[in-house]
Amino acid sequence: MADIRGRIGAGRLAPNDRLPSIRRLAVELSVSPSTVVEAYDRLSAEGLIRPRPGSGFFVTEAGRTPAPLVRLDPPRAPEVDPFWVARQALDADPGTSKPGCGWLPPDWMPTALLHAGMRNVLRQATSLTTDYGPSRGSAGLRRFVETRLRQQSITLSEDQVLLAGSATQALDLACRLLLRPGDRVIVDDPCYFNFQTLLRAHQAIAIPVPYTENGPDIAAFEAAVARETPRLYLTNSGLHNPTGATLSPQVAFQLLGIVARSDMLVVEDDIFSDFEPEPAITLATLDGLSRVIRIGSFSKTISASLRTGFIAADPERIRLLTDLQVAIQFGGPSQVATEAIQSVLSSGGYRKYLEQLHRRLDTERRATATRLGDLGIHPVLMPRGGPYLWCRMPDGVSSTALAQAALPQGVVLAPGNVFSPSLSADGFMRFNVSHMGDIRPFRVLERALKTMG
Amino acid sequence: MADIRGRIGAGRLAPNDRLPSIRRLAVELSVSPSTVVEAYDRLSAEGLIRPRPGSGFFVTEAGRTPAPLVRLDPPRAPEVDPFWVARQALDADPGTSKPGCGWLPPDWMPTALLHAGMRNVLRQATSLTTDYGPSRGSAGLRRFVETRLRQQSITLSEDQVLLAGSATQALDLACRLLLRPGDRVIVDDPCYFNFQTLLRAHQAIAIPVPYTENGPDIAAFEAAVARETPRLYLTNSGLHNPTGATLSPQVAFQLLGIVARSDMLVVEDDIFSDFEPEPAITLATLDGLSRVIRIGSFSKTISASLRTGFIAADPERIRLLTDLQVAIQFGGPSQVATEAIQSVLSSGGYRKYLEQLHRRLDTERRATATRLGDLGIHPVLMPRGGPYLWCRMPDGVSSTALAQAALPQGVVLAPGNVFSPSLSADGFMRFNVSHMGDIRPFRVLERALKTMG
Structure with missing residues (x-):
């Protein structure tokens, strides 16, 4: 049931599409045909699919998922879905390091x-x-x-x-x-x-x-x-x-x-x-x-x-x-x-806060650029303000692969392709320098780059 | 300029529509033709309209207002626009009486x-x-x-x-x-x-x-x-x-x-x-x-x-x-x-607050029904809870006219037709009983009904 729901949800099965035959799906999922029969029966009872005598099961209008957001054509691998960074950064466990996120850490805020x-x-x-x-x-x-x-x-x-x-x-x-x-x-x-x-x-x-x-x-x-x-x-x-x-x-x-x-x-x-x-x-x-x-x-x-x-x-x-x-x-x-x-x-405090924030970001931006440089990661330009550094990866390194390697180690990175509608930025990564104050992201980057090199 | 902008904004002039001739608009607005010429020139400079040699001025694509919200077809009088109550209630001056609004007064809230x-x-x-x-x-x-x-x-x-x-x-x-x-x-x-x-x-x-x-x-x-x-x-x-x-x-x-x-x-x-x-x-x-x-x-x-x-x-x-x-x-x-x-x-206070709120609404609902009844305004049914009373107006009284008469007197009412997609509820009005505790709405209703009767 979950498999069919997933196919419908992802738009791979649209209303009036025929479902795989019972025999075929049973082979595909390595389950018994009777399991598929029961799943199809239950999905029919829910109204998501409907049998047409003699020609199999079909998706009903109730199974329609017109959300433009799910119609990713051409299909993209989940790793470069533009939602990837948002999801990882918004729903991270406490204590996760988030150089990939777009905002300042709580202790930087006024x-x-x-x-x-x-x-x-x-x-x-x-x-x-x-x-x-x-x-x-x-x-x-x-x-x-x-x-x-x-x-x-x-x-x-x-x-x-x-x-x-x-x-x-x-x-x-x-x-x-x-x-x-x-x-x-x-x-x-x-x-x-x-x-x-x-x-x-x-x-x-x-x-x-x-x-x-x-x-x-x-x-x-x-x-x-x-x-x-x-x-x-x-x-x-x-x-x-x-x-x-x-x-x-x-x-x-x-x-x-x-x-x-x-x-x-x-x-x-x-x-x-x-x-x-x-x-x-x-x-x-x-x-x-x-x-x-x-x-x-x-x-x-x-x-x-x-x-x-x-x-x-x-x-x-x-x-x-x-x-x-x-x-x-x-x-x-x-x-x-x-x-x-x-x-x-x-x-009056807000003006002072901003001045302090600008100085703090300038310091972190320079420090981050230097430390990333030691790893062969170089800013494409030095911005005149703000929290971001857009950096080129060492030759041959995929920022997507790097971000995926860093995630299980508690570091959320922002691989270039999530920002690139043409998917031509896998050799780049965005770093938020306000989240680069501790050693963890650099260690994780260093280790991952060694494995990849 | 304001007149033409208004026509375009309200969708009465769409892209590629021809504007009124200079002579005609001058007569219509009681201004000199040279004023219209200057307005059309400025609107052309802004890109909202464009002259086509020999055939007059036309609305450009920049004048397009694709907001579905403005395409009110068939056009409705402003008084029965479903936005009417929302606008009046949200943007009322302090001190306005709002029996037409959908929420409780601040001093009723926990x-x-x-x-x-x-x-x-x-x-x-x-x-x-x-x-x-x-x-x-x-x-x-x-x-x-x-x-x-x-x-x-x-x-x-x-x-x-x-x-x-x-x-x-x-x-x-x-x-x-x-x-x-x-x-x-x-x-x-x-x-x-x-x-x-x-x-x-x-x-x-x-x-x-x-x-x-x-x-x-x-x-x-x-x-x-x-x-x-x-x-x-x-x-x-x-x-x-x-x-x-x-x-x-x-x-x-x-x-x-x-x-x-x-x-x-x-x-x-x-x-x-x-x-x-x-x-x-x-x-x-x-x-x-x-x-x-x-x-x-x-x-x-x-x-x-x-x-x-x-x-x-x-x-x-x-x-x-x-x-x-x-x-x-x-x-x-x-x-x-x-x-x-x-x-x-x-x-624990929330449960107690709700009990008190229910009692208070029951009291106000009964009191409001009685006092409205004296004016010939009768609830269609007595709800089992909540702040609303849906009432039938005296015969021949338009709730829209009543709401418009009450507004300049600082009372926002909710005429039936704002709730009726078929516009068949002009003989009804919704009252929020939590806003009927003072005498003002009743006085205004009484006076307006006398003028109408």
Whole structure:
């Protein structure tokens, strides 16, 4: 029963497909034919399959699994499924070392400021802790986001920001508004792995364009736009995930020119802006929210538990996104989250925390690069900020094999191919330097490389 | 410019549609033709429209608004848009009276227990307040949900529950997994208004079936299944929203028989279960999560700010839903929320709070029914629990007109048609008795009814 359920769940058996004959499955699974007969009978009773007299058993509509997420075509080995890192990192046992994860360790986060913010919420009106939030999120935090965007030279009026549950939820909202099944979306190669799973969930087609140390390869970008007439370009244009590269103003300008000559839009996920040593030139800086939809959050530098993200876009899109958020979430983000975050942001301590964080990351980045260098693993570039180092493996070493060897030893790594829609990054790996402070990942890497060499 | 943007936003002008001629729009808006020329020029510069020499201006693809939410066909007057109540209730000024909203007032909520729970979280490991939650939600709260479902006679194994951000998000996840554009979904008439907006967001077609005091009209349900081959039946089968009716075991049994003979599934949103004086017979009770997907939350009786919902379904669907949640949300619900809620649930105080809440609602329900009766507004039935009274208006009174008259006087009401996919409930209104404790709504109703009479 589990075998057939698995085949249906994975989409290998679709509604109206015929099941293997009883004899064949019995041989295949090394069980007796009567076991298969009983399994088929029970699955029929459940309604998942149905006998057709004289022609065998068939999958019913109830066995349909229309989730776009499971239709991985061409099928990929589980080791390069973009979910791999997310699953391993989110569901790791306590004590696991996670240089593959995308966030800072708890003891790097501004816990004292956050807890003070939460205690502050507990002292205020009880409606904050019990009631739904306003549909666009708290006015106070929205004002704060507006000011911050204006500091990044993005002009906007007061009806251009919507608060959402997180940057991921904001991205999902934007995709729901803008995409239809079959739409093409340009993504960077490599890119944040969840962009791929998100697009798959929207039944959109990811069109990879190589990313360079200055931004996307402009010739390849232009060719892809001409060839595919994409609906969107989805990117992190501040500190790029996973490479840590920074978009140059020249590339940004050329790219927006190509975008303006087509009918496409840009969704720019700028969640690493608080890791920037100075405000970056992003696509929204040049475009001013006409063709660019800007997304951000506070999950990376304040809390990934009390999460809030935001979308900045033209007022009409914000109105539509607000309705959409009510439909799929009812109300804006938790007021406990928005108030606590606003409390952290408006404290003088947050600025100091960021300065300290930048210094600490600079130190760890250099130290990690040196120690990885001793193992023959070299950063492709030195980012100007943020937690990531995108590194080239020693010749002939598969980062996927390395990550699989490290996992049973309690170390979660992020092999290059989870970030590469074209699966061309098996010779690369992303390291989160904030998780490289202890000796364990280096020991595990050293041992695994020796075995492979 | 605002006028044209509005037409495009509302879908009245689609890509490749020709804009009104300059002369015609100038007359229509009582402005000079040169004003229209300038507006069209600016909109062209923005890329929203484009001139075609000799044939006028046309909407470009950039003006496309594919959000299913805005394609209201046939167009509805704003007053009966299912979003109406949600918007008014979520974004009301402080001090507004909200008998139209779906939740309890802050001073009815178990604030002391909740705040104790939050303080408890602040004393625990900092990872709870800073880190992402596990992909299926905290193990502790999942165990709690499993136990509760077993107490409701629903048998399940330990991989059949997924925690989500809220019941609304859980519903959205289930719809994403199960629905494709154009799928038909049976809903109750009347039903929770957000079911309609949610289905519209999924481009699914709501098929209304009349709801009776014992559940859906079985003959109409059977006919709709035969006629429409629906993919789903979406319902609150515990205390029904908005009517407060309770599904009878006989109707539940007949309904599941019809479901079993078709290829459809049931999504059962049971968010009012903690308002039940005793566990109700629901569809999942009889079906045991084979064709039923059960959804619930704690937002109504613990907190709508620290929200957590859950889905119980067969293990394979839970696996797919977990991946989907990672794609669109990254990680499970906030650990601050799950830990605080678990803390409330496991305190002896919660049981006492519920007993007190039931008594208080019983008292308010009777008092509200009496006072509404004096105005000629009569409950269609007396629910066995919960905050709602579904009432018939005096003859000839439109509940929509009444709600619109009450709004400027600071009272948000819930006119019947927002709940009715067939728009056949203008003679009904839903009252939330927990918001009827002060005299204001009654005064406003009395005055408005006099003006209308």
